[in-house]
Amino acid sequence: MLKPLVVGLGRSGSGLHLKTLARLARRTAVTGDPLLALPVVGCDPRAEARGSAGAPGDLTAVGTLDEALARIDPDTTVAHVCTPPRLRYDVIARLAQHGVRRLIVEKPLAASAGELDALVRLRERADLDIVVVSHWTGSRLTGRLRRLVRDEALGPLRRITVDQHKPRFLRSLTTDGHPSALDVEIPHSLALALDLAGPAGLRAARCWDLRCEDRVLPGLGGAHVELAHPSGVTTLLRSDLGAAVRQRSVVCAFEGGTATAHFPLSEDDDHAQLIVHGPGSEADHHVFRDDALTDFLEGAYRGFAAGTAGAVNFALACATARLLCVARERCAVVPRPETVPSTAVAPTAVAPTPVPAAGVPQARAGSR
Numbered sequence: 281m282l283k284p285l286v287v288g289l290g291r292s293g294s295g296l297h298l299k300t301l302a303r304l305a306r307r308t309a310v311t312g313d314p315l316l317a318l319p320v321v322g323c324d325p326r327a328e329a330r331g332s333a334g335a336p337g338d339l340t341a342v343g344t345l346d347e348a349l350a351r352i353d354p355d356t357t358v359a360h361v362c363t364p365p366r367l368r369y370d371v372i373a374r375l376a377q378h379g380v381r382r383l384i385v386e387k388p389l390a391a392s393a394g395e396l397d398a399l400v401r402l403r404e405r406a407d408l409d410i411v412v413v414s415h416w417t418g419s420r421l422t423g424r425l426r427r428l429v430r431d432e433a434l435g436p437l438r439r440i441t442v443d444q445h446k447p448r449f450l451r452s453l454t455t456d457g458h459p460s461a462l463d464v465e466i467p468h469s470l471a472l473a474l475d476l477a478g479p480a481g482l483r484a485a486r487c488w489d490l491r492c493e494d495r496v497l498p499g500l501g502g503a504h505v506e507l508a509h510p511s512g513v514t515t516l517l518r519s520d521l522g523a524a525v526r527q528r529s530v531v532c533a534f535e536g537g538t539a540t541a542h543f544p545l546s547e548d549d550d551h552a553q554l555i556v557h558g559p560g561s562e563a564d565h566h567v568f569r570d571d572a573l574t575d576f577l578e579g580a581y582r583g584f585a586a587g588t589a590g591a592v593n594f595a596l597a598c599a600t601a602r603l604l605c606v607a608r609e610r611c612a613v614v615p616r617p618e619t620v621p622s623t624a625v626a627p628t629a630v631a632p633t634p635v636p637a638a639g640v641p642q643a644r645a646g647s648r
Contacts, residue, residue: 282316282581283353284316284321285323285359285360286298286320286322286359286362287362287371288363289330289362290455293362297360297362298322298334301320302318302320303574305317318337318338319338319340320334321340321351322339322340322348323342323348324341349374349375354378358382358383358384358580361375361383361386364458365457365458366459368391368399369398372385372402372408372410381406381407381409382409383410384413385413386413387413387468387597387600389412393605396598396602403594409584410594411580411593413576414471414593414597414600416468416469416572417471417596418575418576419570419575420572420575421543421552422472422475425530425532425554426476428539428556429477432534434537434539434556434559435535435537436535437532438512438513438535439513439531439533440473440515440516440530440531441515441518441530441531441533442515442516442529443527443528443529444466444468444519444527444528445519445523445526446520446525446527447522447525452490452497452500453492453495453497458500459499460498460499460503460611461487461501461502461503462487462499462608462611463604464500464519465521466517466604470600470604471597473507473509474596474600476513476532479510479599480507480510481507481508481509481510482505482607482610483506484504484610485606485610486504486611487500487501487503488502488503490502490522491522499611500521501520501521502519502520502522503518503519504516504519505607526545527545528543528544529542529543530543537557537558538557539554539556540556542554543572544570544572551567551569551570552570553565553566553567554568
């Protein structure tokens with residue numbers, strides 16, 4: 281069986297990956313098809329992170345990567361890289377040097393275009409099988425949106441609007457892993473837009489400050505990103521990290537109707553909702569279970585076992601990371617808007633910026 285190594289025991293490593301791996305190990309063991317072995321080996325230099333991570337029996341926590349590497353067999357290890365983006369290349373290079381070839385990397389894939397180029401070269405040179413966390417694109421909900429786009433049941437897709445809002449004051453005040461709001465929620469929605477509508481150029485990007493009682497955190501209040509796709513689709517991505525309520529919704533506007541998708545808001549519930557409005561008919565409202573991260577990791581592990589895990593996913597992740605790099609360069613910190621506009625992409629004087637995928641094919645509509 282494959283054995284997980286989790287590097288970084290913060291919110292994503294401990295709160296998401298560890299819990300999901302434990303659930304996946306037990307679920308596949310019950311069905312008689314065990315996929316991975318517990319305990320997970322986890323490493324983090326922070327004692328408080330190690331002390332609060334994982335249930336008894338699920339985790340062996342150590343303080344350094346050296347200690348973790350001494351406990352694993354590279355031939356059976358799947359390394360989950362859950363460090364802040366700026367640390368990922370060095371961690372992946374160290375894992376590759378030790379012989380680890382299977383990796384699951386948190387989004388975004390890299391913090392800069394230079395790091396992304398270096399990672400593409402490292403992947404090819406060391407023959408790494410890298411899967412980037414993109415469970416939105418692998419979810420059942422996105423699968424239904426993808427079929428609506430492909431089959432044109434409501435006509436051609438014209439516009440995508442994604443809203444990802446939540447109050448993120450405490451984490452922004454106590455951690456420094458994300459330099460701006462572009463690195464928090466936008467990678468999820470950006471990958472989704474590229475998956476549904478194909479490659480895109482950046483039309484505009486901006487972010488604003490997060491304001492608390494006595495603190496101002498530059499660039500962490502939220503972000504808007506506007507895209508233009510050669511397919512003719514326009515996309516608006518909106519993320520307010522000072523919002524009073526949580527929202528994870530996608531509106532796909534077709535020539536003959538709309539599809540509004542609501543992703544699960546947290547691990548407290550795993551049900552998604554899809555509301556489809558066609559011409560001259562009442563809305564169809566669908567509610568269904570969609571434990572996207574568990575399904576995503578199961579698919580990744582089965583792909584690793586079969587030797588077919590990461591190629592298409594990596595191409596989409598590279599295209600997403602490159603657009604994020606362009607958005608970071610373009611983005612100026614501005615005051616938070618008084619209201620969040622309800623319309624889709626507004627005209628802008630900024631010319632679209634094409635973003636080649638440098639060394640890998642660009643993601644196309646329908647890719648996963």
